[in-house]
Amino acid sequence: MNILLQSLMDQVRSAHDAAIPLTIQGGGSKGFWVKAEAPQTLNIKPYTGVVDYEPSELVITVRAGTPLSEVENLLAANNQMLGFEPPHYAPTATLGGAVASGLSGPRRANAGSVRDFVLGARIMDGQGRDLSFGGRVIKNVAGFDVSRLMAGALGTLGVLTEVSLKVIPRPQFETTLEWALPEAAAIIRMNEWGGQPLPVSATSFYNGQLRVRLSGAEVSVRSAMRQLGGEVVNEADAWWLSVREQSAPCFTSARPLWRLSVRSTATPLGLSGASLIEWGGALRWIASDHAPAQIQKAAQDMGGHALQFRNGHPARPHFAPLNPVLAQLNQRLKQSFDPKGILNPGLMAGF
Amino acid sequence: MNAPITRAELLTQLARCVPVEAILSETEDMRPFETDGLTAYRQTPYVVVLPSTEAQVQAILALCNSVGVPVVARGSGTGLSGGALPHAEGVLLSLSKFMRILDIDPLARTARVQPGVRNLAISEAVAPLGLYYAPDPSSQIACSIGGNVAENSGGVHCLKYGLTVHNILKVRAVTMAGELVELGSDALDSVGYDLMALITGSEGLLAVITEVTVKLLPKPQKAQAILAAFDDVEKAGDAVARIIAAGIIPAGLEMMDGPATRAAEAFVHADYPLDAEALLICESDGTPEEVTDEIARMKTILEDSGAIEIRYSYDEAQRLKFWAGRKAAFPAVGRLAPDYYCIDGTIPRRSLGMVLKRIYEMSHEFGLEVCNVFHAGDGNLHPLILFDASKPGEFERTEEYAGKILELCVEVGGTITGEHGVGVEKINQMCVQFSVEALQMFHGVKAAFDPLGLLNPGKGVPSLHRCAELGRMHVHHNQLPHPDLPRF
Numbered sequence: 001m002n003i004l005l006q007s008l009m010d011q012v013r014s015a016h017d018a019a020i021p022l023t024i025q026g027g028g029s030k031g032f033w034v035k036a037e038a039p040q041t042l043n044i045k046p047y048t049g050v051v052d053y054e055p056s057e058l059v060i061t062v063r064a065g066t067p068l069s070e071v072e073n074l075l076a077a078n079n080q081m082l083g084f085e086p087p088h089y090a091p092t093a094t095l096g097g098a099v100a101s102g103l104s105g106p107r108r109a110n111a112g113s114v115r116d117f118v119l120g121a122r123i124m125d126g127q128g129r130d131l132s133f134g135g136r137v138i139k140n141v142a143g144f145d146v147s148r149l150m151a152g153a154l155g156t157l158g159v160l161t162e163v164s165l166k167v168i169p170r171p172q173f174e175t176t177l178e179w180a181l182p183e184a185a186a187i188i189r190m191n192e193w194g195g196q197p198l199p200v201s202a203t204s205f206y207n208g209q210l211r212v213r214l215s216g217a218e219v220s221v222r223s224a225m226r227q228l229g230g231e232v233v234n235e236a237d238a239w240w241l242s243v244r245e246q247s248a249p250c251f252t253s254a255r256p257l258w259r260l261s262v263r264s265t266a267t268p269l270g271l272s273g274a275s276l277i278e279w280g281g282a283l284r285w286i287a288s289d290h291a292p293a294q295i296q297k298a299a300q301d302m303g304g305h306a307l308q309f310r311n312g313h314p315a316r317p318h319f320a321p322l323n324p325v326l327a328q329l330n331q332r333l334k335q336s337f338d339p340k341g342i343l344n345p346g347l348m349a350g351f
Numbered sequence: 352m353n354a355p356i357t358r359a360e361l362l363t364q365l366a367r368c369v370p371v372e373a374i375l376s377e378t379e380d381m382r383p384f385e386t387d388g389l390t391a392y393r394q395t396p397y398v399v400v401l402p403s404t405e406a407q408v409q410a411i412l413a414l415c416n417s418v419g420v421p422v423v424a425r426g427s428g429t430g431l432s433g434g435a436l437p438h439a440e441g442v443l444l445s446l447s448k449f450m451r452i453l454d455i456d457p458l459a460r461t462a463r464v465q466p467g468v469r470n471l472a473i474s475e476a477v478a479p480l481g482l483y484y485a486p487d488p489s490s491q492i493a494c495s496i497g498g499n500v501a502e503n504s505g506g507v508h509c510l511k512y513g514l515t516v517h518n519i520l521k522v523r524a525v526t527m528a529g530e531l532v533e534l535g536s537d538a539l540d541s542v543g544y545d546l547m548a549l550i551t552g553s554e555g556l557l558a559v560i561t562e563v564t565v566k567l568l569p570k571p572q573k574a575q576a577i578l579a580a581f582d583d584v585e586k587a588g589d590a591v592a593r594i595i596a597a598g599i600i601p602a603g604l605e606m607m608d609g610p611a612t613r614a615a616e617a618f619v620h621a622d623y624p625l626d627a628e629a630l631l632i633c634e635s636d637g638t639p640e641e642v643t644d645e646i647a648r649m650k651t652i653l654e655d656s657g658a659i660e661i662r663y664s665y666d667e668a669q670r671l672k673f674w675a676g677r678k679a680a681f682p683a684v685g686r687l688a689p690d691y692y693c694i695d696g697t698i699p700r701r702s703l704g705m706v707l708k709r710i711y712e713m714s715h716e717f718g719l720e721v722c723n724v725f726h727a728g729d730g731n732l733h734p735l736i737l738f739d740a741s742k743p744g745e746f747e748r749t750e751e752y753a754g755k756i757l758e759l760c761v762e763v764g765g766t767i768t769g770e771h772g773v774g775v776e777k778i779n780q781m782c783v784q785f786s787v788e789a790l791q792m793f794h795g796v797k798a799a800f801d802p803l804g805l806l807n808p809g810k811g812v813p814s815l816h817r818c819a820e821l822g823r824m825h826v827h828h829n830q831l832p833h834p835d836l837p838r839f
């Protein structure tokens with residue numbers, strides 16, 4: 001076994017034996033949102049490298065500490081990409097962190113989430129056991145889908161050591177169009193266009209402007225442009241990057257930044273504060289001083305949930321409470337994977 | 352194992368959960384439920400219950416949980432791995448009365464349906480809106496959406512449009528304790544662990560699905576197909592890899608080998624070239640411009656890869672004709688022998704040529720004919736082994752051959768099942784694919800949902816004891832891929 005992996009395993013095993021909780025540390029790029037406060041740190045960052053990548057398989061297998069940018073560059077050199085367009089939030093972002101955080105970027109509503117692209121995972125559970133689930137093939141239904149369960153689990157079920165992801169070809173051609181519209185009309189339009197065979201790959205609504213990115217074969221993007229009208233946006237790549245990386249103005253306020261995941265057709269939520277809509281209407285960001293309960297309720301009324309993303313308490317991230325039956329299922333799963341509760345304690349909806 | 356309460360007592364108590372007409376206890380009435388699509392396994396259920404409301408499902412499960420009676424959920428019974436095989440001392444819970452499409456939201460592009468709704472019925476119901484439900488298993492006229500979620504089913508278009516897990520938003524389900532849970536949500540993500548992903552493909556082991564919210568996609572404006580013949584399977588496999596490497600994700604990319612092609616041709620007269628040793632069907636869909644462009648690019652690649660004949664569908668009728676043979680391949684092969692056995696391994700595409708070669712070699716070794724039909728784009732193989740169950744020992748030989756093929760799939764980095772599930776059929780090969788610790792974790796996941804282990808017991812995940820016994824057997828033949836792994 002790889003010597004680094006062996007040492008990581010030894011650390012988890014001794015932490016398990018001594019019941020000492022661990023903060024799992026990747027690149028620290030998402031620490032503003034979630035970061036456990038445990039007495040010891042398990043540093044995954046040195047565990048890097050591409051284990052397997054053959055472009056014609058559409059699959060890449062990477063060690064969890066590998067910088068996300070390195071993976072993206074390698075894929076780009078082969079005219080491929082990660083379909084979920086993951087946010088980095090800092091140059092230090094690792095692939096393992098991208099999967100564990102479960103965050104997806106502007107392409108999410110059209111191409112799928114990080115969960116959708118996970119094919120396999122090698123993990124260390126809370127007892128330091130080396131376990132492999134899923135695989136390196138696109139279709140695989142042997143056993144429970146534990147690898148997809150790791151996406152968004154914030155490391156609380158297992159330490160990701162290796163991940164296999166499905167990758168997609170880069171689009172031949174991209175362009176972004178823009179319209180000035182009121183919020184309610186923009187939401188309806190995003191949904192209506194989602195129901196038509198158009199090559200939409202991202203949408204945003206900010207400051208009275210609806211922006212729609214089209215990606216695909218040049219012929220089909222051009223025919224969609226003729227059909228939709230609107231103005232072509234210059235420097236569109238910079239815009240989508242600023243949405244993905246949250247450098248656009250509404251994200252940089254000192255107010256609590258809330259992430260509301262709702263039904264895509266939800267009407268404007270009526271909360272005050274700078275806001276940005278993505279994912280065809282299904283993701284709404286708002287920088288707001290409203291009471292958490294009020295924001296939570298607004299999201300729940302629209303079939304979803306809210307969480308505080310910035311300017312909160314990373315060691316005790318704010319999630320909407322789970323109902324008792326679901327909370328029990330979640331807790332029992334946690335118990336199976338991490339019986340002593342040593343992996344990133346407190347991060348996942350309180351456990 | 353003895354049932355903890357008498358059968359008569361169970362029937363009395365079940366009658367408090369559902370109207371008596373919803374309980375079948377006469378052997379004659381229960382016959383249709385004896386087997387699923389894997390007919391080699393057969394078992395008369397202890398009792399069959401056909402609830403029609405979620406509350407009834409809750410009551411039945413709570414009852415069975417409290418008296419320790421196993422429960423097996425069943426959709427349409429088209430499963431190919433024995434997942435819905437009844438338990439000799441358990442309740443067979445049929446969801447066939449849950450037939451309603453509850454809600455269609457055209458703007459949000461979702462449909463909320465009961466689990467017994469047939470896969471194709473969803474696409475038919477939303478067709479007037481220009482929408483459809485993408486996963487299209489070949490069994491789609493019969494299989495239920497609940498069964499699709501339980502198996503994470505795929506179809507010929509899943510390379511481009513994904514499996515069931517990629518096309519659902521929310522699942523309502525009842526745990527063995529009778530508790531109702533909602534997994535996923537109307538939004539694109541939800542709080543806590545991703546239990547919706549976990550229940551997808553869980554083969555009825557974690558909870559009984561009582562409602563599914565599916566995503567609907569806009570119907571592509573146009574679809575066109577290419578039929579390409581090769582004189583060698585390896586060249587065809589190579590063409591598949593080159594299409595993908597060129598950045599094309601075809602809507603469908605299917606392969607049939609020579610024997611399968613000839614069987615299909617004899618059955619449906621699709622006009623397939625009979626001299627082909629491999630036939631590829633490549634489909635492109637999208638806007639008319641996009642399709643023209645993609646078809647042209649695929650044509651060049653197919654020619655460069657040595658296709659001996661290339662045809663295009665010029666209209667819908669012709670496109671469907673190209674597909675007719677592929678879609679009828681199983682029954683077509685079924686005419687060649689009294690019985691056939693369908694395998695479902697997935698391999699990295701780069702191993703296609705090598706694995707096929709080994710499959711043909713083993714066909715000679717075992718003295719059993721084989722035809723290959725598969726989702727080439729996904730590397731999902733469906734070798735069909737021909738046999739005659741009435742000849743003593745032939746089924747056992749077939750199972751052994753099938754097991755060898757699956758172990759080969761694992762050896763080259765693939766999996767024992769791409770879409771049909773483990774069920775009872777591939778339970779032994781699970782011991783080959785997973786380590787003891789990983790299997791232990793599966794049991795942990797199971798216990799989180801069903802601590803008493805009453806929901807579909809004996810399926811999907813082998814007991815460690817079983818693997819230990821098999822481990823010895825395999826080591827004895829000296830064939831085990833990982834002889835260094837610890838086994839009990």
Ligand SMILES: Cc1cc2nc3c(=O)[nH]c(=O)nc-3n(C[C@H](O)[C@H](O)[C@H](O)COP(=O)(O)OP(=O)(O)OC[C@H]3O[C@@H](n4cnc5c(N)ncnc54)[C@H](O)[C@@H]3O)c2cc1C
Nearest residue numbers: 426427428429430434488489495497498501504505555560
């Ligand atoms: C000719 C033919 C072609 C096929 N082609 C394909 C194909 O292309 N792709 C593919 O993926 N599969 C294919 N299959 C396999 C099969 O159709 C699928 O697995 C299908 O999803 C099973 O659905 P069902 O309703 O028949 O489920 P069943 O066979 O009734 O049950 C399957 C499993 O799901 C569980 N289950 C069923 N309903 C529920 C529920 N409501 N809650 C919890 N658990 C439940 C059962 O316990 C069982 O373990 C094919 C089968 C046949 C016969």
